[in-house]
Amino acid sequence: xxxxxxxxxxxxxxxxLATILSSLDYTLAQAVLIGLVFCPCALALEFWMxxxxxxxxxxxxxxxxxxxxxxxxxxxxxxxxxxxxxEGFYQxxxxxxxxxxxxxxxxxxxxxxxxxxxxxGRWIGNHIKARPRTVTFFSDRKSVSLPLAQIAYVESNDxxxxxxxxxxxxxxxxxxxxxxxxxxxxxFLRIHRSYLVNLSMLVPESPESVLVNGIRLPVxxxxxxxxxxxxxxxx
Numbered sequence: 001x002x003x004x005x006x007x008x009x010x011x012x013x014x015x016x017l018a019t020i021l022s023s024l025d026y027t028l029a030q031a032v033l034i035g036l037v038f039c040p041c042a043l044a045l046e047f048w049m050x051x052x053x054x055x056x057x058x059x060x061x062x063x064x065x066x067x068x069x070x071x072x073x074x075x076x077x078x079x080x081x082x083x084x085x086x087e088g089f090y091q092x093x094x095x096x097x098x099x100x101x102x103x104x105x106x107x108x109x110x111x112x113x114x115x116x117x118x119x120x121g122r123w124i125g126n127h128i129k130a131r132p133r134t135v136t137f138f139s140d141r142k143s144v145s146l147p148l149a150q151i152a153y154v155e156s157n158d159x160x161x162x163x164x165x166x167x168x169x170x171x172x173x174x175x176x177x178x179x180x181x182x183x184x185x186x187x188f189l190r191i192h193r194s195y196l197v198n199l200s201m202l203v204p205e206s207p208e209s210v211l212v213n214g215i216r217l218p219v220x221x222x223x224x225x226x227x228x229x230x231x232x233x234x235x
Contacts (some may be wrong), residue, residue, distance in 0.1 A: 001127050001209055002124050002125075002128055005120075005124050005128065006117075006120070006121065009116065009117060009120045010039055010117070011136060013035075013039070013113055013116065013117075014032060014035040014036060014039065015035075016029035016036075016107065017031075017034075017035035017038060017113075018032045018035045019031070021035065021097075022177045023036050024097040024099055024100075026097070030076075030081070033076055033080075034073060034076065034100070036139060036200050037069060037072040037076065038069060038109055038110065038113060039072060039113070039191060041065050041069050041072075041110060042109075042110050042113035042114045042117070043069050043114075043117070044065055044068075045061065045062070045065045045111075045114045046114040046117055046118055047140065048061055049061060049114070054232050058228070062107065062110075065110060066103055066106045066107065066110070069100075069106055069110070070100070070101055073096060073100050073101075073224055074096065075149065077095075077096050101202070107176070133148045133149075134146060134147050134148065134185060135148060135151070135184065136172070137163070137175065138173065138174075139163070139171035139173050140171075144160070144171055146163070146171075146186075147166065148184060148187060148198075149198075149200070150165045150166050151163060151164070151165055151166075151184070151188075151198055151213050152164050152165055152166050152197070152198055152201050152212055152213040152215070153195055153196060153197040153198060153201075153213075153215075153217065154184070154188075154195070154196040154197075155194060155195055156176070156177035156193070156194045156195070157194075159174075160172050160173060160174055161173050161174075161175065161176070161177055161180060163180075164197075164215075166201065166213050177190075177193075177194070177196055180196055181196055184196065187199055187200070189202065189227065190223055190228075191210060191217060191218075191219045191220070191223050191227050192217070192218055192219060192220045193222075195217050195218070197210070197212045197217065198212065198213075200215075201213045202227075204227070204228065207224055207228075208224075210227065
């Protein structure tokens with residue numbers, strides 16, 4: 001449902017933007033294509049802007065994104081439409097609307113799209129409950145699907161791993177624990193070369209051990225500081 005709503009936002013945004021561009025003497029097909037150009041650029045702005053620490057970094061990022069939009073629009077005009085015959089689906093248009101190289105117009109469109117997606121995403125997160133994340137794997141030649149919240153820990157035994165659930169069930173699997181660490185993500189923490197545990201079930205007991213769902217597991221020296229901080233170590 002969340003993904004559908006996000007897609008619906010961008011479809012609506014493209015439709016609205018195409019309507020605006022149609023008033024600049026573009027055909028509907030051309031307006032839709034130009035609208036599609038704005039979408040990835042707006043997403044890039046939304047993703048990278050919070051990571052820009054200094055004010056000048058934000059300025060450089062904004063200029064880079066607007067430059068990317070202008071270049072893509074130029075490619076559409078002189079690389080796509082001029083290569084098609086006037087009788088084709090896309091009518092030949094050799095001139096670019098001045099609005100599409102106007103920094104104020106570009107900045108307004110990109111900012112509106114980025115902020116709209118950001119606040120729409122927050123609304124979705126607050127009102128639409130996400131389905132429990134699950135992981136699917138093979139155990140004893142059978143396919144098993146488990147919600148991540150039910151997995152207590154993963155134990156490596158050299159040639160195989162054991163996936164132990166909060167209810168005490170255990171499943172065998174041949175995938176290495178390092179791959180399980182990448183698969184399960186940030187909700188799980190490596191505490192030992194042989195153990196990967198669910199952070200929500202982890203209870204510190206001593207520098208050398210923790211309790212996970214009531215089971216005592218060892219903490220190796222390499223991971224000790226990171227376990228106390230609740231942060232994954234960087235190998």
